[in-house]
Amino acid sequence: MENIGNLHGVSHGHQTSDLMNSQHARQSSSHRNLVSHGRSAMVSSMASILEGAGDYRTDHSLSGPLHPAMTMSCDSGMSLSSTYTTLTPLQHLPPISTVSDKFHHHPHPHAHHHPAHQRLSSGNVSGSFTLMRDDRSLASMSNLYGHYPKDMSGMGQSLSPLSNGLGSLHNSQQSLGAYGPGAHLSNDKMLSSGGFESHAAMLSRNEEHMARGLGGHGNGLMTSLNGMHHHSHPHSQANGAMLSVDRDRQTVGGGQGGAGSGQVEEINTKEVAQRITAELKRYSIPQAIFAQRILCRSQGTLSDLLRNPKPWSKLKSGRETFRRMWKWLQEPEFQRMSALRLAGE
DNA sequence: TCGAAGTCAATATG
DNA sequence: CATATTGACTTCGA
Structure with missing residues (x-):
């Protein structure tokens, strides 16, 4: 039993649970969060530049009755959902620290993600990223x-x-x-x-x-x-x-x-x-x-x-x-x- | 309990 | 190596 349970639960567990599936608990890795981070970061950057940031974000929110978690969500599903909520506010301000914070409170066993988004954030913030510049x-x-x-x-x-x-x-x-x-x-x-x-x-x-x-x-x-x-x-x-x-x-x-x-x-x-x-x-x-x-x-x-x-x-x-x-x-x-x-x- | 829907991991195929 | 197929498993609703 345990074997199986473990296997399933741990081995694959990523699924996000989407809305109703609720299979969450899968393995996954967790880096999926990164995506969200990345995204928020990007958004922020855009926001900064455009000032319409909030709006941009809003758009997401709006469109997203679904997207909330979807956008990034993969693994943590539920946790993310809450995260996403938190994210909303985040979007307005992209303080890396904040971001990190949010993340931290997540059970992040993996470290490599952090660096990734960090660098992203900084990039965005600094503006070097300038998403516009294709x-x-x-x-x-x-x-x-x-x-x-x-x-x-x-x-x-x-x-x-x-x-x-x-x-x-x-x-x-x-x-x-x-x-x-x-x-x-x-x-x-x-x-x-x-x-x-x-x-x-x-x-x-x-x-x-x-x-x-x-x-x-x-x-x-x-x-x-x-x-x-x-x-x-x-x-x-x-x-x-x-x-x-x-x-x-x-x-x-x-x-x-x-x-x-x-x-x-x-x-x-x-x-x-x-x-x-x-x-x-x-x-x-x-x-x-x-x-x-x-x-x-x-x-x-x-x-x-x-x-x-x-x-x-x-x-x-x-x-x-x-x-x-x-x-x-x-x-x-x-x-x-x-x-x-x-x-x- | 059964069947349907969704997935995954393994495996087959190109 | 990328894509297709398949068997097994889980969750959910009658």
């Missing part, structure tokens, strides 16, 4: 992850949406298109339904492009703007208009969304799966990496999800996984990368 981000990424950037350089250069990334993206999407508008399914409310889907893609892509294209502030502004302005309504913040669109529909469709706590996003799992697959290929990110760092799942699981995505309606706790993927897709490239890097570091 160059920088890229550079950093390159350092950490040689291959990711490989395509990016190309993409980055071409502002034209169709040139690179989009081109391929479109491809995939087009294939999806069949089910998109045609909608033999019930995608009426799907996150990416029909034409809108392409828009979404474009938008998100644009973000990335802008990031590098506009250079610094441009991107930041956008992001923050998107996220900020209307904090009044909990709809649409994440990154873009697209979201708002879907959100609206979803809200309506879902109806009970609930007050906030339950985001009623309906995600087109099939599409997300395709997009993720495409992105992973684009950046040469192995499933194993993405699965672990972003989804906190195993490679096999990811593979299965990507190949045989179940319809949103049939998903239960598995939705969380798709939300994470979706979330990731919505993030600006540099964030995606940093998430990958950080989580893995």
Whole structure:
């Protein structure tokens, strides 16, 4: 018994418990927290620069009825949830010490994470990080992850949406298109339904492009703007208009969304799966990496999800996984990368 | 108690 | 090496 119990509990335990799974207690490592750290750090940096920091963050909060923990959460799940709460305030001020504090109170057996985020924090704070500078981000990424950037350089250069990334993206999407508008399914409310889907893609892509294209502030502004302005309504913040669109529909469709706590996003799992697959290929990110760092799942699981995505309606706790993927897709490239890097570091 | 959903780890395959 | 498949396990709801 114990063996098994231990094995399971300790060996794998990472799962986060998502919302309902509650499998927490798995092994994991704990470094997942790093991600959150990294993120907050980044946010802060942005915030500092833009001043809209709070807003930016807000956006997360808003969009995140789900994201709260998801964004980073992988292992500690519950603990994190609380952490996340704490994080909110943190975001406003990125005092490293504070951060450390929060972390510390976590049972962190591993030390190597700390250094990692520390350095990040400092970087951000000092501003050297300047997320805006895609160059920088890229550079950093390159350092950490040689291959990711490989395509990016190309993409980055071409502002034209169709040139690179989009081109391929479109491809995939087009294939999806069949089910998109045609909608033999019930995608009426799907996150990416029909034409809108392409828009979404474009938008998100644009973000990335802008990031590098506009250079610094441009991107930041956008992001923050998107996220900020209307904090009044909990709809649409994440990154873009697209979201708002879907959100609206979803809200309506879902109806009970609930007050906030339950985001009623309906995600087109099939599409997300395709997009993720495409992105992973684009950046040469192995499933194993993405699965672990972003989804906190195993490679096999990811593979299965990507190949045989179940319809949103049939998903239960598995939705969380798709939300994470979706979330990731919505993030600006540099964030995606940093998430990958950080989580893995 | 049973079945479904989700995962994982191991293993097979390309 | 990366991805696909599979068997076993856990959790959850009837």
